[in-house]
Structures are given as structure tokens and as C-alpha cells.
Amino acid sequence: MGFKLYVITVAVLVIFQDAESESISDDIRNHLGSKTPYRFKYLKDESKIKFPGCESTKMWMVIRHGSRLPSDEDIVGMTTTLKELSQQILSGHEGGKGQLSKEQLSRFANWLSSIDITKEKDLVEEGREEMTQLAKRMHKRFPSIIKSKYNSDTFEFRATPTERAEESAKSFAIGLFDKNAPKVTVTKTSKGDPVLRFYKHCDNWQKQVKKNPNTYAEQKKLGDSLLMNQTLENITQKLGLDNTIDLDTADLIYKTCGFETAWWKDYVSPWCFAFDKDTIKVLEYYHDLKHYLMDGYGNELTSQTACESVKNMFDHLTSKTGPNASFLFAHSGTLLKILTHMSLYKPEAPLTGDFIPEDSVWRLSDIDCFASNLAFVLFECKDGPHILTLHQERVVKLPACKKELCPLDHLQQVFHDTIHNCDHAAICKYNSSNDEL
DSSP: OOHHHHHHHHHHHGGGOOHHHHHHHHHHGGGOGGGOOGGGTSOOOOOOOOOTTEEEEEEEEEEEOOSBOOOHHHHHHHHTHHHHHHHHHHHHHHTTOSOOOHHHHHHHHHOOOOOOGGGTTOBOHHHHHHHHHHHHHHHHHOTTTSOSSOOTTTEEEEEOSSHHHHHHHHHHHHHHHGGGGGGOOEEEOOTTOTTTSTTTTOHHHIIIIITOGGGGHHHHHHHTSHHHHHHHHHHHHHHTOSSOOOHHHHHHHHHHHHHHHHHOTTOOOGGGGGOOTTHHHHHHHHHHHHHHHHHSTTOHHHHHHTHHHHHHHHHHHHOSSSOSEEEEEEOHHHHHHHHHHTTTTOOSSOOOSSOOOTTOSOOHHHHSOTTOEEEEEEEEETTEEEEEEEETTEEEOOTTOSSSEEEHHHHHHHTHHHHHSOOHHHHHOOOGGGGGO
16 A cells, blocks of 8 residues: 555544644644654744845755655554554553543544555655745745746756655745746755765764764663653553553654654644653653764764855855855755754753753754755845845854854854865765774
């Protein structure tokens, strides 16, 4: 059975939605990590962004692909582990166990996952909609840069060689150019492109960071903690299971809750019923911690790998030739490393597995949702060129700047090494002596 059948099955389940399930959805929807749908996060204000004495002239924007299907591993887990678990949940409640309502149990009884594994990680319809609407809003905000008529000399579209990135680019083009979108040329980059996926074939980073078990020591500490054990027990009791679920199963439930929330606006995934406001925060932080350690501030090398992307941004905005708008379609790992290079969302103290900090600025639910995006806009002002930064369409102040609209020459000084001394090949060349660092 393919993905289309799965959509039909879930569409039938929408008739069971009531006020109770809606309130649960509201409670958990802000803690879905990198599976958070963009409709929960984007800025609703579409008005033109302008500053007195300034005119916007160029834009560089990197965009994470829209909502997608799970990986092949998670698809298998959904069709096997979760299918079996749903039956155990129903049986347990028949025996008087568990804390789910009749309406919630009816959702488990009708739940079915039959996603075509050959479509793993492909963009879904909601992902296309995220891209199309994002493009329309950006056009309204910066009409002097984003013209209504497509011209290959004016616009640049680049995407990693993945279905989800390429289709995101095409959907974004529809939002800008409507029927003329097929004329848009989307340049496919290499798998190890130093601008869009600079980490993918960066041997030094792969060995020192991503594939180094020591990277995840703090996350493992959290996974082995009393807090996590109690969280797993609370989830087990709520679902009415005989045996305490393990962390891998809880993680699969968490991701499925996120995916199914992202895919459909009017559907509440039954797997979201496994959590309350406390347990879901623990699973959320478990993912936040992983990506802080791997894609963020956990290792200085991670930030360094993004220098080619940031250099490309400066080169684009300061060039007297080339396109006015450059749209780059990439992935979570790309965005998080660029945010780190720009010193955005850096916690006051390093994140650890000892406790969950209150009001952490490093939350994937806020900074790394599906369709997450980061834009730098050049404004020509009476007192010289300035750069405005937007994340999730919201204007943000870079830590290096005094104001949101930041003088270009100041940023060029702050990022002098990035602009003039970025050597991606040297950064990524693996030296076994680095293992001791």
C-alpha cells in the first residue's frame, strides 16, 4: 500500500476530532522539535519591510526543505513497532489499564501507517504549501528585490540533489511566479557542496564530531538519567502497557507525533496522546541536546565548517553583478551550523544532560522547524550599506550588531576571517592527531 492510501485512511479519522484532542494538540505542538510544522512558527505580518532613507536591493536566503516523510528506518518502525504497540494499548485499556479516553482509543483503533518506503524523506503536500506561501510573503515584504517576473539573471535557485530540496525550490518558485514557475532553473549542487551541504563530505567534522561517540556523552547522560527513566515510565502508564517502553520506542513515538502533526492541519496524531506537558519537554530537550552537540555550539569545528556559506552570503550581497536574489534550498544541518557561525541562539551556559534549562534559546521547535529559513537583505542607505537579518521571517539582531539594521562594513570587520581566510578543504582535511584534541 502506498502513501496515497495512508492519506485516505487518516482523512477518515478526522471525524473523531473534538475539543479534548484539540487541547492536547495545542499543549504539545510547541515542543515537536525539528518536526514542527512551519505554520506554527512563521510571522503572520506580511507588510513591506522598510527603513527611512534606505532601499532594499539584494537578498541571500537559505531555506530548509518543507515537511517531509520519515526516513526508511522510521517508516519501518511505524509499520512494525508502532503497529504492534497500538494493539497493546487497546488491549491494555480493555483490561482497565492506561489513561486514554474512549475518543483517543478510537484513534488508535483506526490508526494505520502504510507509507511507501521508496518515498522516504520525500516532500509532502504540506511541505509544498509551506514553500509556496513563504515565497508569497517574502515577495510582499521585499517587492523591490523580488520582482514578479522571472529572469535567470535576476534570480538564483540552488538546491541539494535531494527530492525534498528540489521540490521545495520548485514550490517556492510557484509562490513567486505562479504559471511561469516552470521556467525557473534550479541548479542542483553536488552532495558535498561547500555552500549548501558543507558538512556532508567534511571528513574532519564527520570523524571528530558526527561519528565520534564522545560528542553525545551529555545526551547519553540524559538518556540514562532518573528523569528519563521516570519519563518512560509515565508514558508507559498513560498508554496502559505492561512493560516499560525503551528510549528508542519513546523517540519513535515522539517523531511520529511530530510528523503526523506536520502533514495535516486538521488531524491530531494518536501518538501525541502518549505525552503530557512534562514528558514531551524531556523528549524535546533530548533532541535539542543532540543537535546542540552535533550541529551547534558543542564543538568549535562545527561553526568553522559553515564559513563557505557565510562567505557566499557576503560575496553575493556585495557583488555589483549577479542576481538580486539568491534562494538556496538545503537541510536542518545547514541552517543550524550557519546560525551557530553567526552566534545566534547561543545559550548563556553550555547545555548538558544534567538538567533541562528553563527558557533555553536553543530550541529546535523554534529555530529548526520544517521550512526554517534565514535571510540576509542588503539595504542601500544614505549613510552607507546595511544588512538586515531575518530568521523564520522575523527580524533578528545579530549579536555582533548594536541594531537590527547593521552597517555592512562593521559586519565585514567582525567576519573578516570568514570572508578572507575560509579554507573549506583545510578545515575538512582529517588529521588523526585531532582525535586527541
